[in-house]
Amino acid sequence: MREREEYLFELFENLLRIKNECSCKIFSECGLSDITIRQIAYLKTIDEQGDITFSRLAEITRNSKPTITETIKKFIQMECVYRERCPDDGRVLYIRLTGKGQRIARAERDSLRQVIGRMMDSLDTHEQEHLIGLLKKVG
Amino acid sequence: MREREEYLFELFENLLRIKNECSCKIFSECGLSDITIRQIAYLKTIDEQGDITFSRLAEITRNSKPTITETIKKFIQMECVYRERCPDDGRVLYIRLTGKGQRIARAERDSLRQVIGRMMDSLDTHEQEHLIGLLKKVG
DNA sequence: CTTAATTAGTTAGGTTTTGCCTAATGATAA
DNA sequence: TTATCATTAGGCAAAACCTAACTAATTAAG
Incomplete structure (x- = not known):
């Protein structure tokens, strides 16, 4: 139980890290890294x-x-x-x-969209629906 | 497909919103809302x-x-x-x-931990394992 | 139909806060 | 006595605001 929680935490932390890299990349591509x-x-x-x-x-x-x-x-x-x-x-x-x-204005949302896009690519239709079902329970 | 992606996006956006509320609450409880x-x-x-x-x-x-x-x-x-x-x-x-x-130093991680905690509470052991399995595929 | 009043945005000039610096100083250790 | 750790003093530049006075365009009133 405690173990699973920790593992889930790490998985989410990793997703957030990727998302953050995506938005930093957007700022950098716009030449506005220190906005x-x-x-x-x-x-x-x-x-x-x-x-x-x-x-x-x-x-x-x-x-x-x-x-x-x-x-x-x-x-x-x-x-x-x-x-x-x-x-x-x-x-x-x-x-x-x-x-x-x-x-820039949409970087936050777009970076999340990119991460979600990657998720879709790694999962088949059935798995996608399963994931949605599980997260729906949480929200 | 496009629909599922959009829905997944909204679910994640919601989780991030909750996480953000948690960290803001921590700052506010510390009396440091404008850190x-x-x-x-x-x-x-x-x-x-x-x-x-x-x-x-x-x-x-x-x-x-x-x-x-x-x-x-x-x-x-x-x-x-x-x-x-x-x-x-x-x-x-x-x-x-x-x-x-x-x-304060740990607010970011702790707020994620809180969200994960909520997820664990809403899912049974089997579902938790399933969720981990799906996210593992992504990472 | 012109003139006066109003509204939208700009300029000029100022304050405060943030985030940094160098140079000099005090205290402790080697 | 020389080096090291932290502090004080004093200063600088940028950020993020402000008020008061201005220009240009519109609207309203005589």
């Missing part, structure tokens, strides 16, 4: 919100507008976002993710 | 190394000794570490983790 969690969180917010403006991002993150201007400036230098003027209102600018920005 | 990753990494190093001195920690982390003095000062204020003079050499100080420091 901060805070920055990733900003990019995630931009990704989730869709048509997001400077004012709205300031509101959501509870920062002043100048802070957002600065943050976005840095992201533009990093080639993670660009600005797009709203066609209906010339005062408004939308913050848009570049391909790189989107990769 | 940084860097600080956690230092505490992990101290935990792993055992009898570690200021000079050695400076060496491992590639920092100057004054930087380490400062870092440790902050940890002492946070009640995560204390200093213990070496009985054999009065110049040397060991950096020791307090209970709180150890909890």
Whole structure:
């Protein structure tokens, strides 16, 4: 019992290690190995919100507008976002993710997806269903 | 196939969410909800190394000794570490983790352990073995 | 239909915190 | 007395915020 628990722990630890390597690889491929969690969180917010403006991002993150201007400036230098003027209102600018920005924003999920993909490859249909059944019991 | 993959993804995402809640709870219980990753990494190093001195920690982390003095000062204020003079050499100080420091250093692993514990509780012996068998194929 | 008020974002200039450094100093050991 | 371990003093650069004053575009009011 105790043994099985320990073994399961090690198996999961290994999966998490692989997942972590995957997301580090994504950051490294984007040339952004030293991006901060805070920055990733900003990019995630931009990704989730869709048509997001400077004012709205300031509101959501509870920062002043100048802070957002600065943050976005840095992201533009990093080639993670660009600005797009709203066609209906010339005062408004939308913050848009570049391909790189989107990769970063979704790195966490995508790295898990990669690990799951590997799992699918190592198991046949029957085993896959079995695994799902077991994990369903847990959740 | 695609469906099963997506479902498996969601199941794992859920497990990771639970694990994350567990580790956040640990930090919060220690009154250190806004501890940084860097600080956690230092505490992990101290935990792993055992009898570690200021000079050695400076060496491992590639920092100057004054930087380490400062870092440790902050940890002492946070009640995560204390200093213990070496009985054999009065110049040397060991950096020791307090209970709180150890909890933080091990939060990541312990939160995974908690999740695994829950899994064990929801499955019988046979199912546990089956799960191990499937994950072993993957790793 | 122009002018005044409002709104969106920027600039300028500042603060605080973090995370590091070198050089000099004190205490202990060899 | 020379070397080693840690500390103090003082400083630097970057991060992550801020307020106040500004520009440009829109809306509303006379």
